[in-house]
Amino acid sequence: MSNAILEARDVHFGYRHSAPVLAGVSFAVRPGRSMALVGESGAGKTTLLRLLLGLARPGSGAILFDGRELDLGDRARRLEFRRGVQTVFQDPYSSLDPRQRVSRIVAEPLRSLGLGPAAVDRDAPRADRRAEIRQRVAAALDSVGLPADAADRYPHEFSGGQRQRIAIARAVVCEPRVLLADEPVSALDVTTRVRIVDLLGELTRERGLTVVMVSHDLGVVATLCEDIAVLERGRIVEQGGIDAVLGSPTHPYTRRLIASAPRLPAAR
Amino acid sequence: MSLLTVSGLSVHAPDGRALVRDLSFAIGPGDRLGLIGESGSGKSLTALAIMGLLPAGMTVSGSVLLDTPGLPASEVVGAPARLLNRLRGRAVTAVFQEPLTALDPLMRVGRQVAGPLRRWRGLRGAALREATLAALAEVRLTDPERIARAYPHEISGGQRQRVAIAMALACRPALLIADEPTTALDVSVQADVLSLLANLIAAHGMSLLFITHDLAVVAGVTDRVLVMRDGTAVESGTVRDIVTAPRAPYTRDLVNSARTFDAALDRRKP
Numbered sequence A: 001m002s003n004a005i006l007e008a009r010d011v012h013f014g015y016r017h018s019a020p021v022l023a024g025v026s027f028a029v030r031p032g033r034s035m036a037l038v039g040e041s042g043a044g045k046t047t048l049l050r051l052l053l054g055l056a057r058p059g060s061g062a063i064l065f066d067g068r069e070l071d072l073g074d075r076a077r078r079l080e081f082r083r084g085v086q087t088v089f090q091d092p093y094s095s096l097d098p099r100q101r102v103s104r105i106v107a108e109p110l111r112s113l114g115l116g117p118a119a120v121d122r123d124a125p126r127a128d129r130r131a132e133i134r135q136r137v138a139a140a141l142d143s144v145g146l147p148a149d150a151a152d153r154y155p156h157e158f159s160g161g162q163r164q165r166i167a168i169a170r171a172v173v174c175e176p177r178v179l180l181a182d183e184p185v186s187a188l189d190v191t192t193r194v195r196i197v198d199l200l201g202e203l204t205r206e207r208g209l210t211v212v213m214v215s216h217d218l219g220v221v222a223t224l225c226e227d228i229a230v231l232e233r234g235r236i237v238e239q240g241g242i243d244a245v246l247g248s249p250t251h252p253y254t255r256r257l258i259a260s261a262p263r264l265p266a267a268r
Numbered sequence B: 001m002s003l004l005t006v007s008g009l010s011v012h013a014p015d016g017r018a019l020v021r022d023l024s025f026a027i028g029p030g031d032r033l034g035l036i037g038e039s040g041s042g043k044s045l046t047a048l049a050i051m052g053l054l055p056a057g058m059t060v061s062g063s064v065l066l067d068t069p070g071l072p073a074s075e076v077v078g079a080p081a082r083l084l085n086r087l088r089g090r091a092v093t094a095v096f097q098e099p100l101t102a103l104d105p106l107m108r109v110g111r112q113v114a115g116p117l118r119r120w121r122g123l124r125g126a127a128l129r130e131a132t133l134a135a136l137a138e139v140r141l142t143d144p145e146r147i148a149r150a151y152p153h154e155i156s157g158g159q160r161q162r163v164a165i166a167m168a169l170a171c172r173p174a175l176l177i178a179d180e181p182t183t184a185l186d187v188s189v190q191a192d193v194l195s196l197l198a199n200l201i202a203a204h205g206m207s208l209l210f211i212t213h214d215l216a217v218v219a220g221v222t223d224r225v226l227v228m229r230d231g232t233a234v235e236s237g238t239v240r241d242i243v244t245a246p247r248a249p250y251t252r253d254l255v256n257s258a259r260t261f262d263a264a265l266d267r268r269k270p
Helices: A045-052 A075-084 A102-113 A126-143 A148-152 A160-172 A190-207 A218-224 A242-247 A252-260 B043-051 B081-087 B109-121 B125-138 B144-149 B157-169 B187-204 B215-219 B239-244 B249-268
Strands: A006-013 A022-029 A035-038 A060-065 A085-088 A178-182 A210-215 A227-232 A235-241 B004-012 B018-027 B032-036 B059-066 B092-095 B175-179 B207-212 B224-229 B232-238
Touching: A006 A045, A022 A045, A022 A060, A022 A227, A022 A235, A035 A045, A035 A218, A045 A178, A045 A210, A075 A085, A075 A102, A085 A160, A102 A126, A102 A148, A102 A160, A126 A148, A126 A160, A160 A178, A160 A190, A178 A190, A190 A210, A190 A218, A190 B249, A210 A218, A218 A242, A218 B249, A227 A242, A227 A252, A235 A242, A235 A252, A242 A252, A242 B249, A252 B187, B004 B043, B018 B043, B018 B232, B032 B043, B032 B215, B043 B059, B043 B092, B043 B175, B043 B207, B092 B157, B109 B125, B109 B144, B109 B157, B125 B144, B125 B157, B157 B187, B187 B207, B207 B215, B215 B239, B215 B249, B224 B239, B224 B249, B232 B239, B232 B249, B239 B249
Parallel strands: A035 A210, A035 A227, A085 A178, A178 A210, B032 B207, B032 B224, B092 B175, B175 B207
Antiparallel strands: A006 A022, A006 A060, A227 A235, B004 B018, B004 B059, B224 B232
């Protein structure tokens, strides 16, 4: 299909002298349909995410962005891709530079991509560019529910949940279309997890953001995503709409994952 | 009579901050208690205080009384290392979250499991070897011979955690402390390890203190739970009561959060 933002087409990936990490993986991420990549450790989820981010290249097959094969050698297309696809990592303690203020961390994509109208216009006065960046950082912090004064503080002053909000602010500051998130809530406490999932849901509804989420937590995935692909040892064993896959799983591995999810005893 | 009686336990950081405040609870023979709380609630420090393993610089007050069969009743708080060494392994042992750091990376698994057997049961030679393999087989590791020869990095995370459980249970402690034993594991492995733990505890009539941040995990393992927040006990009761009718606002928040994800999963089900 042509309307996919990101697509994996028969992707293979492996290291020399070892079993393939990914084999024949194909799926498409469509606008407005957040996608879950589910599986256990060693299934190839994180490798797949790295391929989608262009941090590694598939051994064979292709990753397509807007219907065209990902080509990060071309500067213009690389900027376009980085602007359209941003990421949030699992561990909010190691993914933020402890020596930089939040304002600088969040502004990083704007600086490195030369984004923002004033920033693009090299003739604009420096003060204007700074003001523009400040304004966009403030808007991003506001959109993730952090106070404006967070900008002047350092990451260590924030809790895990707040740090993950900072990481999300950094990802959405350049108004990407896709957010790739690798286990974005698994390092967080349960109550914080709910709030961050709520925040991601809000961003998808209000900003037209599509989330691609690697997770092993089916509850989280069921809350947020519309589509799902289940990976087992480098292969997609089942994929489709989340209602269909979780509602009537056909593959034994999917059934086992669903049965293993810890649940509260039913309320009387 | 209780096996473990914690009363008025407080732990202070070197800078004077109270990390655990006036905590009291008891565990009887065969009891299973879940200690629930989020990061920073003081649940792991409580476990360390019970084992007498708090980091240097922290000050403890209150009382931790261990009264286990075959050993004189002992007060852990302020006890000398000599007494603590006698308690650890037989009165109380622990399984921690990360099996990779709990095991010595430079020692074969078999030798590590043999350690406590040698020390506490006085086994040597062929008898020790046999007991080691039996301990590994008991935690349902297939091919215990191979596992015993392996180094920790050569086996999977789930297998490592089973080895850690085998070591902890080797000397039949009266009380097992499990501190987030399945947090680092995959969900299906987690389900297996939890049922293994529950079966072994029941089979040997041991008591269990299960520490976790995940209400859903603890609900399947223990009968009672104690909810902690900011170093103090917020609420305690049976799992069923806490889950169906939480009284404290914090517990309600915790239960509702877990329910949110459960409900999303249920909605998708036929």
